[in-house]
Amino acid sequence: MVIDIHAHPLLLDEINENPEDLQFRRQEFGVFKSGINPVDFELTLLEDAKIDKVVFLPEDYSTEVGRAIVSNDEMARIVARSPEHFIGFAGIDPRREDAEEELIRAFDELKLAGLKLNLSRLHMYPDDACLAPLYKICQEKNKPIMFHAGYSWEPNTPAKYSEPIRFEDVAVDYPDLRFCLAHMGWPWWQETIMMLMKYPNVYADTSMVYMDSPKNYYEHLFSVNMNLNWLQNCFQDKVMFGSNNPRFRHVRSLAGIKNLPLREDVMDAILGGNAMRFLGMED
Amino acid sequence: MVKLVENQVISHKEFEMIKITDEVRKVVEESGIKNGLVAVITKHTTTGIMVNEALPCVEKDIEMQLDRLVPNDYPYVHTHMLPTYGTCSGNAPGHLKSMLAGNHCLFPVIDGKMMTGGEQNIYFVELDGLQIRKYFIEVIGE
Secondary structure: OOEEEEEOOOOEHHHOOOHHHHHHHHHHHOOOOOOOEOHHHHHHHHHHHOOOEEEEOOOOOHHHHOOOOOOHHHHHHHHHHOOOOEEEOEEOOOOOOOHHHHHHHHHHOOOOOOEEEOHHHHOOOOOOHHHHHHHHHHHHOOOOEEEOOOOOOOOOOOHHHHOHHHHHHHHHHOOOOOEEEHHHHOOOHHHHHHHHHHOOOEEEEOOOOOEOOHHHHHHHHHHHHOOHHHHHHOOOOOEEOOOOEOOOOHHHHHHHHHOOOOOHHHHHHHHHHHHHHHHOOOO | OEEEEEEEEEOOOOOEEEEOHHHHHHHHHHOOOOOEEEEEEEOOOOEEEEEEOOOHHHHHHHHHHHHHHOOOOOOOOOOEEEOOOOEEOOOHHHHHHHHHHOOEEEEEEEOOEEOOOOOOEEEEEEOOOOOEEEEEEEEEEO
């Protein structure tokens, strides 16, 4: 089982019938020249890459920009196109008056699988009071959170709000809440691996190619910046394959991970096993 | 007179030679133009338009020679995030192969038909697949 834990659905044709919708999403998310991606072609790309499932992450800053980049209802429509392949997370602007109700609706009615939050875009630290109710709902309903962590390519996203160590209180205060520090928290990957080793509920993903090719970047981070045995022996059950598509192609990010000289059991865990546990698919 | 048609093609491999000879002939014959030129032009910078013999062995030799000239694994400059795109530039080999392949071909149109040699076929060549691609067929004449 290969799962891409980190992809963004904003270019899919299912939700972009109106050209103005596509333009809004491109500007807000910062993918300025990418064209529409038909859902059927996305499935072809996944089949070609031999990826079994992809997790789509929406974002909602509607109190600021008037509408979600991808709403929860739109996400449910995307998932309905191919439930076998697509896993949809919810997106909630925590400043919405109905934030708690909308999150519960996203989980209970729309059957979305987790929550995505980019606190850098929200200009909000993880201990902001308005986030606590959302954390409680996710913990009670056994739904994981994907936090953006570290450097964000999106416009208007100061990294200070998403430094990995800032999430330590969340890990302590919500021990049954699984959350992922996306992008390995780059450039603070040392803080991230501390969090991975210390807290059973903290995960990270590989959507972190900030320079160079995926092959060269993963080699350097895991074998030069780190020792590859740290990944193989210390947090092998915590790192999940993520591509950050459409900023990077699924297939090329995956090839970069597969190029690492990892033990077979570790490779299997990174490519899908850890994501299954994170998503609650093993229950 | 000028007749312009835009066609779409979907590539299903990273490298793929897609024969479009019949599509070009059809556009020429339906254009109403009796004498002139037909141009086939790609809209992209990581694709090519080639003319060659449609044999699997020739196609494979073309692919292998391009790979020898432009290896996938090389310290290319065009390998970083492009701020104006918001996406990564991980396709330097496609750009360089496109330079070698060329972006167009031309054939004469005589008596309303495209004139080619017996073994000449026109290919749309994908060098950075899989993608949804477009190319122009323009017939110019009278």
